[in-house]
Amino acid sequence: MNTSPLMRSTLPSRVRSRSSAPCLTSSVLSEALLGNLHDGAEEILRILQRSIRPAGSLSMADRDQVLDCLESMRDSARAMPVLTRIKLPSIDWAAWDVLGLAPRGMSRDWREAMGEVLEHLVPATLAELRRHRRSVS
Numbered sequence: 001m002n003t004s005p006l007m008r009s010t011l012p013s014r015v016r017s018r019s020s021a022p023c024l025t026s027s028v029l030s031e032a033l034l035g036n037l038h039d040g041a042e043e044i045l046r047i048l049q050r051s052i053r054p055a056g057s058l059s060m061a062d063r064d065q066v067l068d069c070l071e072s073m074r075d076s077a078r079a080m081p082v083l084t085r086i087k088l089p090s091i092d093w094a095a096w097d098v099l100g101l102a103p104r105g106m107s108r109d110w111r112e113a114m115g116e117v118l119e120h121l122v123p124a125t126l127a128e129l130r131r132h133r134r135s136v137s
Contacts, residue, residue, distance in 0.1 A: 030084040034129060036076035040069040041126035048118060067101055070117065073125070074099045090128045095121055 047062050047069075058066060077096030085093050099117065 026081050026083065029079075030081050033076040033080050034084070034132070037073050037125060038129045038133075040073040040076070041122050041129070044069045044118065044122050045126065066118070070099065070122075071101055073122075074101065088128060088132055090131075091125050092121060096125075 044066055047058070047066055051058055051062055074096050077091075077093060080093070085091075095117075099121075
């Protein structure tokens with residue numbers, strides 16, 4: 001088969017771009033999901049800082065906003081590609097995977113569990129995300 005010089009010079013770049021597309025897509029997805037985790041954690045910490053109540057007894061409006069952020073964070077963590085999870089082993093991915101957010105009558109146990117999430121899981125996740133951002137920039 002006789003191909004023109006133009007076809008020969010463009011063919012490798014087309015093949016290369018096709019083969020790198022899944023990697024690029026995964027990278028873009030990971031960065032978006034990491035951004036969701038980061039933004040959600042920062043918003044939660046802002047709410048907690050302005051609240052005069054302990055984390056386990058937030059006002060209804062603050063609690064709803066925190067739960068929305070936690071849901072977004074949990075969904076983003078669950079959707080995180082495996083390779084990104086491996087690169088960030090200090091994030092407790094298992095805790096995010098099993099995080100239950102449905103308030104079961106606002107029981108004491110539920111409030112205590114949410115207090116643990118807000119006092120430990122969210123700040124630890126944010127700290128790791130900040131370390132990661134510093135290391136890649």
